[in-house]
Structure formats: C-alpha cells, structure tokens
Amino acid sequence: MSFRFTVADVAYLGSGAGRADLAATAEFALVPATLLADLTTLRVRFGERAAMLAETVRLRRRAATRLVAAADWLFTDEAAQQATATRVARYRATRLAGRPVHDVTCSIGAELAELVAVCPRVLGSDLDPVRLAMAAHNVAGAALVRADALAPCSRDVAVLADPGRRPDGRRTRAPAATQPPLPELIAAYPGRDLVVKCAPGLDFDQLGWRGEVELVSLDGGVREACLWSPGLSEGTRRRATVLRRSGPAETITDAEPDELPGRAPGEWIVDPDGAVVRAGLVRQYAARHGLWQLDPRIAYLTGDAVPAGVRGFRILDRLPLDERRLRRALASRDCGVLEILVRGVDVDPDRLRARLRLRGGSALTVVITRIGRSPTAFVTESAVAVPTGDHDPER
Missing domain, CATH: 1.10.10 (Arc Repressor Mutant, subunit A)
Incomplete structure (x- = not known):
C-alpha cells in the first residue's frame, strides 16, 4: 500500500x-x-x-519519464499515475494560450505548470487538501483554492477538468464511474468554455458531446481523449494530435480533404498513429501525405514515400495468406526474427510465428490484412523516415 x-x-x-x-x-x-x-x-x-x-x-x-520537473515535485501515488505528461500538457496549454483558465481538478499541478506560462490568469482548485498543498509547492504563479469541481466557483474563464479514472485504485472507462462523474461534470458548466480530459476508449457519441473530440498520442501510444466545447473547437468535431518528445505536433481534423485515389499498393505500407485511427481520420491523414488505402475498410495505408518521422514498411513480397508460401518466402530472405502486424484478418501473430519455424539471421515484418475479400500477406522491411531540420527535445 x-x-x-x-x-x-x-x-x-x-x-x-x-x-x-x-x-x-x-x-x-x-x-x-x-x-x-x-x-x-x-x-x-x-x-x-x-x-x-x-x-x-x-x-x-x-x-521523471513523463514530467520535466519531476525531480523537484511532490506527488501522491495516484496523482503521479494520472498526471498529464509534460509534452501533452504543454500542447494543450498552447490551445488555451491567452485565455484565463480555471483547472477545477488541478491535483498536484501538472496542467497548471504549463498554463501559467501562456495564460494571463490561472486558478487551480481541488477537493483534496494534500494535493492542493503539493500543487502550491510544485507550481509558482497559480492561485489555488479548495473547491468541488461540481460546484462552479469562477466565471468568465475557460474551465479545464481531468476527472479521476482510478476512484478505487483501478482504472475505469465508465463515464459515470470517474471522480467526479463525467456526465455530472459536463452538466455543471452549461454554456461555458469547457475542456475535459478523459479516457480514449469512451463512446463519445453515446455521451452526447456536441463539441470537438480530440484523440492525443505521445510517441506512438494513445494517451487520452480531450473534449473541447463548441466555443473552443474551431468548428471541428474530430481531431487527432500526434505528439513526439522531439519535434512539432501534427494535428489532423475532420475539416480536411479525404478524397483518395484507388490504386494498387505502392512501395511502402504505413500504419497510421493510433490517435488518427481512433479519431476516424485515416483518410484525411492519407490525403495530407499523398497516401492511399490498401482497402477502403482497413486502416493500413500505402504510398511511394513515408511521412517524416513515421515508421514505414517497404514491401518486398506480396502473396496470398498461405503459411507454406509465407514460410518459403521468409526462408528465402534468411528471416529469423519476425514482427507480425494484423488488421482485418483473424490471425494470432504468436501462434503463426511459432508455426513458421524461422531459423535465419535477418529481421523482417509481415503485414497481414484483407484486400477486398482476399487475405494478403506483405513481407516487408521497416524503416523510419527521418525528419529534416532542427528540433528541440521536450518531454
């Protein structure tokens, strides 16, 4: 304990x-x-x-892996687990820059630390006096008050909330089980500019949210969803934001073009970032980067180049999904280490890998998917397209 x-x-x-x-x-x-x-x-x-x-x-x-200032901060165990990574909080603060903001679930101050740098007035509140005391230690420049997030105590400010998803020590995705309950939190601020951080697996249509739903990833892992009220949404309903510890953010919205050519596979396969897939913006992402889909119903993309900073899979062989043919193709390339990616086909990668009985010295990736009605295997080698220009590292 x-x-x-x-x-x-x-x-x-x-x-x-x-x-x-x-x-x-x-x-x-x-x-x-x-x-x-x-x-x-x-x-x-x-x-x-x-x-x-x-x-x-x-x-x-x-x-320390997520928070820049962790070496000097104070935490509780639960607060440390839920604290927003600095890179994510810094990005969100840029969307709120220039506005007065009230973080109504400020906890130990991970969001406050980034808001105070770009917002003219920042207020933090929480019901937990220990976390408030820690926030006072961790963040200089933010006014703090003990208050219930369900009882508004500010006006004429944007409201930021991060309801707890571990009320009993276990992570929950149920909106009504967060602390405070997500539906009650949203209802407490009618007509207000409201930003709510929540779990990426929620059914947002069922929640009835009328503003923007943003899916955010960091270094390839989907970290969170963020709800932006209509006054803050810039007219979009879906947004995917891809963050890396080095380099700028990439943001894709449903307002962008999504017309794609119908073409045979190109030289590369690209597996879009999870935030793009969960936001339903695969076509918009593809159109931006000159890619197209292997199949209209599958999220794998293909093209003749890979977006900068993205891992792509150069196609070496394409064959129908047949274990004997796949085994021969891999053996001919001396494959001994194999990554298997699957989408749209019922295949267990671990069991398939064991049956292939690989003995070689090279490392390859097999991408298994469906094109039309045909299960297809692509033997590939992976590489990351290196971005050009200088980038400052930041967590």
Whole structure:
C-alpha cells in the first residue's frame, strides 16, 4: 500500500530540512532488491519519516519519464499515475494560450505548470487538501483554492477538468464511474468554455458531446481523449494530435480533404498513429501525405514515400495468406526474427510465428490484412523516415 501523505508531511518535505533529507534519501537505490535494507537504514537515520522520504524519491523517479520537473515535485501515488505528461500538457496549454483558465481538478499541478506560462490568469482548485498543498509547492504563479469541481466557483474563464479514472485504485472507462462523474461534470458548466480530459476508449457519441473530440498520442501510444466545447473547437468535431518528445505536433481534423485515389499498393505500407485511427481520420491523414488505402475498410495505408518521422514498411513480397508460401518466402530472405502486424484478418501473430519455424539471421515484418475479400500477406522491411531540420527535445 502506498504512503498516505498529510498536509503536515507536505510542509516538511518542502522545507529546507525536508529537501536536505530527500537529497540524502535519493542516494539510495530503493529498488526491489535493496528496498528492505534501504528502508532499515533510513529508519535509523530519519525515524518515522523514512517511509515518506522513500516514497517521495521513488515517485519522483517514476514520474521523471513523463514530467520535466519531476525531480523537484511532490506527488501522491495516484496523482503521479494520472498526471498529464509534460509534452501533452504543454500542447494543450498552447490551445488555451491567452485565455484565463480555471483547472477545477488541478491535483498536484501538472496542467497548471504549463498554463501559467501562456495564460494571463490561472486558478487551480481541488477537493483534496494534500494535493492542493503539493500543487502550491510544485507550481509558482497559480492561485489555488479548495473547491468541488461540481460546484462552479469562477466565471468568465475557460474551465479545464481531468476527472479521476482510478476512484478505487483501478482504472475505469465508465463515464459515470470517474471522480467526479463525467456526465455530472459536463452538466455543471452549461454554456461555458469547457475542456475535459478523459479516457480514449469512451463512446463519445453515446455521451452526447456536441463539441470537438480530440484523440492525443505521445510517441506512438494513445494517451487520452480531450473534449473541447463548441466555443473552443474551431468548428471541428474530430481531431487527432500526434505528439513526439522531439519535434512539432501534427494535428489532423475532420475539416480536411479525404478524397483518395484507388490504386494498387505502392512501395511502402504505413500504419497510421493510433490517435488518427481512433479519431476516424485515416483518410484525411492519407490525403495530407499523398497516401492511399490498401482497402477502403482497413486502416493500413500505402504510398511511394513515408511521412517524416513515421515508421514505414517497404514491401518486398506480396502473396496470398498461405503459411507454406509465407514460410518459403521468409526462408528465402534468411528471416529469423519476425514482427507480425494484423488488421482485418483473424490471425494470432504468436501462434503463426511459432508455426513458421524461422531459423535465419535477418529481421523482417509481415503485414497481414484483407484486400477486398482476399487475405494478403506483405513481407516487408521497416524503416523510419527521418525528419529534416532542427528540433528541440521536450518531454
């Protein structure tokens, strides 16, 4: 069970003595193999504060891959798990730049930290006094107040909310099971400029949302959906935003052209980012990049070039899906390591790989899909198209 912090704990951790004790604790490995021995030594030195210090150091290390300022921040375990990655929060802040914003579920301040840099006034509120105290430590420049997100306490500002998706320690995708419940949260701000971060797997049509639904990915993984009210949506209903830790964001919307040519497969296959697929914007993405679909009902794209920064699969062989023919094709290319991608065909990649009995030394990728009514296998080699120009790395 994770450590339960108090407001007094937060005050100590933020003090000069607390910072010094955290620095001393950070010298310990605190990994599973050493944790018991490390805690024993820390208890001798710091007494009852040892568990608090160790928990803080471990949470900082876990959060460092997602949060730029994690080395100096304070967290609870649950807050660290739900905290928005800095790269994602920074992108969202650019869409709200220049507006006064109230983050009504500010938690430990991951969104606030990016908003204060680009918004003229920023208010954060939360019901949890411990998280509010941590936000005060983590973020300079934001006004903070203890308040219930379902009881509006501000006006003439855009409202940002991130309802908790782990109310009982387990992740939930049910709108009514979030904290606060998503339908009640939306109903609490009628006619307001509202932004709500939520799980990407929700049925947004069933939710009845009338604004924009944005799907956001980071480094290839779909991180979240974000609901933007009509006043903030710029007239779009669906948006996909593809973020990488290096380089600019790419955004595709349903307002873009989606006319594609009907052509035979090109030199490459491209598997669009998950945010593009979940947002239903595969055709718009393809039209932007001069690609087309292998099949109108399948999300795999093809073309004669790969968009910059995107992984593509150069087609080496195309054959009907037949295990014996596929085995011979792979053996002829000395394949011993095989990645299998499947879409639109009922194939278990792990079982197929075992039956192919690969023995060679090269690494290839097989893309299995359906073209019309025909299950088809493409033997490919993968590569990432390197973007040109200079990019500043940012988390």
